[in-house]
Amino acid sequence: MNERARIPVTLPVKTPTQSHWQDPPDPEIADLRTTPDLPTHADTVIIGSGITGAAIAWNLLQASSPGSIVMLEARQACSGATGRNGGHTKAASYRSFLHHAFHHGTPTAVQIARLELSNILAVHAFAREHAIPCDLNACNTIDVIFDEAQWTQAHEAVAAMRMAMPEGDPAAEYEFYDAAEVNERFYVHDGEYAGREEKVYGGVGYFAGSLSAYAFGVGVLKLCLGKGLNLQTHTAAVGLERRGEEGGWVVKTERGEIVAKRVVLATNGYSAALVKEFQGLCVPMRGQITAHRPGMAVPMGGCLPTTYSFIYKKGYEYMVPRPAGSRFAGDIVMGGGLVRAPEDGLYEFGTTDDATLNEGISEYLKETTPRYFGPDWGEDHLDGRVRKEWTGIMGFSPDGFPFVGEMPSQKDLWVSCAFQGHGMVLCWKSASALVEMMEGRDDEELAAGFPSVFRVSEERLAKTFEGRL
Template identity: 65%
Template sequence: MDERAKIPVSLPSENPTQSYWQDPPDPIADLRTTEQLPSTADTVIIGSGITGAAVAWGLLQHSEPGPNPDGLGASIVMLEARQACSGATGRNGGHTKAASYRSFPAHASTLGVPAAAQIAQLELSNILAVHAFAREHGIPCDLEACNTVDIIYDEGDWAHACAAVEAMRAALPPGHPAAEYTLYSAEQARARFHVHDTHFGSKEEKVCGAVEYFAGSLSAYRFCVGVLRMCLDWGMNLQTGTPVVGLSRDVTATASTTDVVGGDGGDGVGAMWTVHTPRGAIRARRVVLATNGYTARIVPRFQGVLVPLRGQITAQRPGTAMPNGGCLPTTYSFCYKKGYEYMITRPQGSRFAGDVIIGGGLAREPDEGLLEFGTTDDTAVNERISRYLREATPRYFGSDWGDDDPAGRVRSEWTGIMGFSPDGFPFVGEVPGEKGLWASCGFQGHGMVLCWMCARALVEMVEGRDNEQLRDWFPDTYRITETRLAKKFEGRLH
């Protein structure tokens, strides 16, 4: 793992595999709000995924809505190396699923029960906030609030799940929604969720039980694009096809120079940042890294600390025997020793209703997917993982899958780049020793239940409201510290 973590992080690759969600791309995919790159900005946000969009929206709530007449000296400029929302947000599995019980015992052991409970509550709050925002603003993203189920194929994992659920129920107030789980025996799970015992290689894997709880699904791409459109209406300047190739700080900046791009906002005399791109440079009072697995390419101190990991997903046409034409009432995870697959089905009324979106398979790789760490190449797929995911659906659903669709089982497959930290927690806050450089990144493939609330917390910090009210709901363990940046990366946790 040491050697994989040392691989220099690159810029996002050109011509990535096409995500199911980005077919076709949204009309703003290649938008440049102004023909020329603005020369100055109050805030430059690097990255146009859900984190960048949520941070922009939060900051814009304290500005006057409406476009800047010439786009120069704009309040917020967002830079994206490729198309808008072309990174992990636009390439994920469409799940809003916390599975907090699976990590709760480890969090309780290392951080204490109150901190573990706070993390579980934040994850549920993130799901509810994303769903509420999509509904409130009418964002057409095929949002489906529903339950999810974890089908567990390992006796040790099943015992762990039962114990973890009980621990969460004891730690949280009675009836708290973050601790609402329903447990099913193996027989109940097979009957209720249409799943079967399986084989992997020569090893038989039997259903041991199931855990059901609240989650949901959506097109994260369409959700994010919807938020970006709202930000554009409020005057944000979006510049796609504009990779950041360097970042420098003017430590001699004075209050008069910060006034050029919006004043010091209560920060006092601070450094000016210059963001370098192939199209020119932007001077800004502050920079926000919404770059997840690519962060170390821009800020080298994250190299070997925030490590990319390539994930893979397929979209499959439902088998002919799948109930409700494949539009299942729950989403799924299939959990086995040291690994899992995650799955949603496309809801009624959506394009390709009933399609099965399934990702994972990393733990079935040699050395548990070691060679997928450190790579930022999303232009190709891993053929072994492709074969595994293609075969996963009839293996899990057995006779309830039926025959393949006459058009073929697989509609599309693609890869995406995630970002992982040594301790399994995101990095949120101001980069130590780098005044005006902020980050929210490293979501461990768990972004849809972390990004929104982490962005909200970052906005509070940026705007000087880093107080006890924030600490009541935002975990201290997510904050960037020198100690965390010095930790050694050893692989995925939880």
């Protein structure tokens, strides 16, 4: 893993695979340059146009005098991880709670669980309030567990959460289903993989939801453009240089330079391409997703009322049924399968190549739906099982937490990155917290809601990446 983490991080490749959500790209802003020429000066330059960059811009633009804000994007708008993920607004906080409590204390574990749920609720509320057409589907989810040890640990974790939080705290609301209920209510059966029987031990249900993260991110960007954001697509930032006594930064791009009072990195897995301190610390990892047409026997034509995860020893898949009324309603979006690749997916770390697929993972993901749903899948759709498959680049840190805050010893260089493939339940609140810090409102109220373990620090930058936690 050390060798993979040391691979020099590159800028985004020019021609990535096309995701389910970006087919077609948004006609208004995918290739937008608000001004024909690149501005030479800006109060704030945000690098990256995904949900993090859009949320940071939105929060900055709420000020009465936000100053000039320029957003740079190397490719099309919202074409990175936000436009390529599975659209799952799912926290699964119980799966990390015991780890967080053991290493960082129960209060921090509680704080993280509450932040994750509040992030989901805030994203859903924002989409509704601003009528963003993103196929928002607030619903429950089910984690189907195929590993006895993890089934036992799930019970232990939920019990610990309920003990640590007041009765009725929504962050600790979970429901358990036995194997028979999983089969009857969620249509998941025991299966077989590589000659090995996969037994369902049970399921864990809780609130989650789904949306098109691409459409949501584009919707936020459009709101920001209406408030004065200058978006420059196809304009990769290729370097940063601190100014001397004048202060601020020079942002070097393929189209010229911008002098900025402050710079914000919303670049997730690509961050080390611009800030060398993140090499080996914000490590890119390529994830893969396949969109399946629903099988002929799938109930409700594939528009199942819950989202899913399938959890087994060392790995998992997540599944998002496309809701009724959406484009390709009933399609089954299936992501994951990392540990089914050689050496548990080792060679997906350190790569920024989302122009290609891992064929081994591809073949595995194609077979997941009939294996998990068995007779409730039936024959494949007449047009074939797979509609589309694509890859995207995530960012991972040594301790499993995002880096949020001002870079140590680099005044006015701010960052929010390394979301561990968990961005849909971390990005929005991390962005709002970052803007509070940038605007000088880093107070007790922020500390009460935003975990200190998420803040970038010299101590965290000295850690060694050993793999995904």
